[in-house]
Amino acid sequence: MSGHKPEKDAITGVDTTGHEWDGIRELDNPLPRWWLWVFYASIIIAIIYWVLMPAWPGISGYTRGVLGASDRANVAAAMDDLHRQRGKGAQVLKTASLEEIERDPDLQAYALAVGQSVFGDNCATCHGAGGAGGKGYPNLRDDIWIWGGTLDDIHHTLTVGVRSDDPQTRLSQMPAFGRDGLLNPEQVNDLTDYVVSISGRKADPAAVARAAPLFAEQCASCHGPTGKGDPKVGAPDLTDNDWLYGAEPADIAGQITNGRGGVMPAWGPRLSPETIKALAVYIHANAGGQDK
Amino acid sequence: MTVVIDRTKGPKPGSDPEKGGAGPVSVAAAARQKAATGEGSLYKPRTQIYPKRVKGQWRWIKWVLLIATLAVYYITPWLRWDRPGILPDQAVLVDFDHARFYFFFIQLWPQEVYFITGLLVMAALVLFLVTAVFGRLWCGYACPQTVWTDLFMAVERWFEGDRNARMKLDAAPWSFDKAWRKIGKHAVWLGIAFGTGGAWIFYFHDAPDLIRTFWTGDAPLTSYISCAILTFTTYSFAGMMREQVCTYMCPWPRIQGAMLDKDSLQVTYRYDRGEPRGPHKKTESWEGRGDCIDCNQCVVVCPMGIDIREGAQLECINCGLCIDACNEIMDRVERPRNLIAYDTDFAVAKRSTGGKAVYRLVRSRTIFYAVALAVVSSVMIWGLSQRSEVEAHVLRDRNPTFVRMKDGSVRDGYTLKIANRAFEDRDFTVTIDGLPQARLRTPGAPEGPLVVHVKADEVRAVRVFVSAPPEVLTASSMPLRFRIASPDARTDVQTVFLSGVANAR
Numbered sequence: 001m002s003g004h005k006p007e008k009d010a011i012t013g014v015d016t017t018g019h020e021w022d023g024i025r026e027l028d029n030p031l032p033r034w035w036l037w038v039f040y041a042s043i044i045i046a047i048i049y050w051v052l053m054p055a056w057p058g059i060s061g062y063t064r065g066v067l068g069a070s071d072r073a074n075v076a077a078a079m080d081d082l083h084r085q086r087g088k089g090a091q092v093l094k095t096a097s098l099e100e101i102e103r104d105p106d107l108q109a110y111a112l113a114v115g116q117s118v119f120g121d122n123c124a125t126c127h128g129a130g131g132a133g134g135k136g137y138p139n140l141r142d143d144i145w146i147w148g149g150t151l152d153d154i155h156h157t158l159t160v161g162v163r164s165d166d167p168q169t170r171l172s173q174m175p176a177f178g179r180d181g182l183l184n185p186e187q188v189n190d191l192t193d194y195v196v197s198i199s200g201r202k203a204d205p206a207a208v209a210r211a212a213p214l215f216a217e218q219c220a221s222c223h224g225p226t227g228k229g230d231p232k233v234g235a236p237d238l239t240d241n242d243w244l245y246g247a248e249p250a251d252i253a254g255q256i257t258n259g260r261g262g263v264m265p266a267w268g269p270r271l272s273p274e275t276i277k278a279l280a281v282y283i284h285a286n287a288g289g290q291d292k
Numbered sequence: 293m294t295v296v297i298d299r300t301k302g303p304k305p306g307s308d309p310e311k312g313g314a315g316p317v318s319v320a321a322a323a324r325q326k327a328a329t330g331e332g333s334l335y336k337p338r339t340q341i342y343p344k345r346v347k348g349q350w351r352w353i354k355w356v357l358l359i360a361t362l363a364v365y366y367i368t369p370w371l372r373w374d375r376p377g378i379l380p381d382q383a384v385l386v387d388f389d390h391a392r393f394y395f396f397f398i399q400l401w402p403q404e405v406y407f408i409t410g411l412l413v414m415a416a417l418v419l420f421l422v423t424a425v426f427g428r429l430w431c432g433y434a435c436p437q438t439v440w441t442d443l444f445m446a447v448e449r450w451f452e453g454d455r456n457a458r459m460k461l462d463a464a465p466w467s468f469d470k471a472w473r474k475i476g477k478h479a480v481w482l483g484i485a486f487g488t489g490g491a492w493i494f495y496f497h498d499a500p501d502l503i504r505t506f507w508t509g510d511a512p513l514t515s516y517i518s519c520a521i522l523t524f525t526t527y528s529f530a531g532m533m534r535e536q537v538c539t540y541m542c543p544w545p546r547i548q549g550a551m552l553d554k555d556s557l558q559v560t561y562r563y564d565r566g567e568p569r570g571p572h573k574k575t576e577s578w579e580g581r582g583d584c585i586d587c588n589q590c591v592v593v594c595p596m597g598i599d600i601r602e603g604a605q606l607e608c609i610n611c612g613l614c615i616d617a618c619n620e621i622m623d624r625v626e627r628p629r630n631l632i633a634y635d636t637d638f639a640v641a642k643r644s645t646g647g648k649a650v651y652r653l654v655r656s657r658t659i660f661y662a663v664a665l666a667v668v669s670s671v672m673i674w675g676l677s678q679r680s681e682v683e684a685h686v687l688r689d690r691n692p693t694f695v696r697m698k699d700g701s702v703r704d705g706y707t708l709k710i711a712n713r714a715f716e717d718r719d720f721t722v723t724i725d726g727l728p729q730a731r732l733r734t735p736g737a738p739e740g741p742l743v744v745h746v747k748a749d750e751v752r753a754v755r756v757f758v759s760a761p762p763e764v765l766t767a768s769s770m771p772l773r774f775r776i777a778s779p780d781a782r783t784d785v786q787t788v789f790l791s792g793v794a795n796a797r
Contacts, residue, residue: 104736
């Protein structure tokens, strides 16, 4: 301002800033005092904040503030709090049976909530967020179950896994008939026609007839004489037109040739028993459900 | 057209009241004077206003309204209203903890906040209508700022006396007498301010419970904070800032400029009768002069510090105290009352040209406000009367959208949310409609009629599955309706059943 003599506006008697647009001059009216006070107060609060709270980044760290506030500690406290809260529901989950949990509306709501979040963290990677699965990863929303779909079956599968490193693991092994030379390519093709025919689709009758004894000899021991499968040994039903590795004849031939089988980890050592219970209820409640 | 005082005109030279000593001037004029001549501060200085006590009809109405509005504010949270079960028995309660709003027989949930919106729209329309017809009556009589300022001024007068005594006291050096008067005034002000903040928090928690826990330190933190904030604002707004709140902080004076027109009744100086003004001796004739004797009583009683004779002004809150003051003088000089009165610019202008005053309270603007108010009120009443005690929402699973089951049927999953707004538990029977042969079931329950128990005043979410055999699926998306019914309440909720028929087969 030094040296600059403000020009006064003739009408209001207020100083002008010297800015002028098309003959309109800007008046130098003061800022509202309350606004200035708020502004000064904000500056003071900011300085107090710098002293009390973590504020300024440094080269190898940051100013920590005298209050010792830390978001990391807050998260840890929140997690402890969460575990405490879960603890209460988890106690009930520990003692109640799976059926009781599913039947009681409040327990079920709790188990579904826990199950949903645990499912998202651990299962959705393979089975999808909604549990609908994909090629090679079973759909958990329908009523088709390789290892059984009752609450207890699901709970056991979750605990021990499939082809996992758990000694109790669910274990089934489809031989790689083609790759290991157990069957020649013609036989694999005939068997493919046979499997397509028992799932209710059109197939070459001659090939089906040729493959019938072959099926009884090679496949029926696990999949049963009619191909209905057996959840006790983890043999899928071949007649329900639900295909883990694809429905096309080429897909089926590939599976007979290579005998693929997926791996599911055993969750027993990784998740708490209550969590596995909640997860079992969540999966069962959202699935087609086999009650017995 | 509203007459708004023209701030761009400086005071006329030679009419400087500070130097001329022509008696009291309005504070606004004095401030303008100072700003025009003053080199010093960048800020417009506040000039303390010392409103003089006034008696009369409008002052009396203001006292009655002051008591009535304060009574409503302080008593309302203590009214009881019996509600069943664990529901609160407080008649008016904003229960943030449980997300409910209670107003006597009405209970609102957060998702019904549009009723509050409607109420606010109605309040705004009433304000528009009243302002268009009668001017800023809200500002002058019912606004909390006016009510509390009036109360604080009464306390001030009680401790420090009327205008002249207060001016003398402020000018006097510190003494014991001055000290106890000032300390007493501020102590009572703080007491009232604390009482104001204290009453506010009772609207948000059970009042009899809170008044106990407040003192034992067990009340929620929000109660203490709200109480402290309102104590501070009441003390500073009504005690210190007063007219500055209206003039500088409140947007309403500006908005009301658009509500008023030349037919609105406002506190008006009838210049047609008053001018030319001037001092009058008892023996003089009233011929050839106006009735205004320039006694300045209208100026010294004004809580806003203005001179109403300058016309309608931004600061004027339409409280009518200058009317009372002027009438007292008019009685004394034996001239007709109401030299200052609730009048319209149009009527005054008519009279000043010799015509007859015309009042047009019914005009397009007021008709519009009245019709809008009637429409909004009708919609609100209709909405409240149609309010159902059950509300349902359905969320269809999106991942996966549908599942094909072993027997070829298709199944969709839904989450059904049923809100039971009644004050007792209810069993709702859920059925589906629109999809023949479809079956409905919920996890954990056997097949059969689906009955959902919902506790009083709660929402329950249930997972439900609908499965339909392939032969009824004629389109990949088919309409489906859930019917939720209890013996005395029912609702339907519409959704769709997705099956992607083509790839299901």
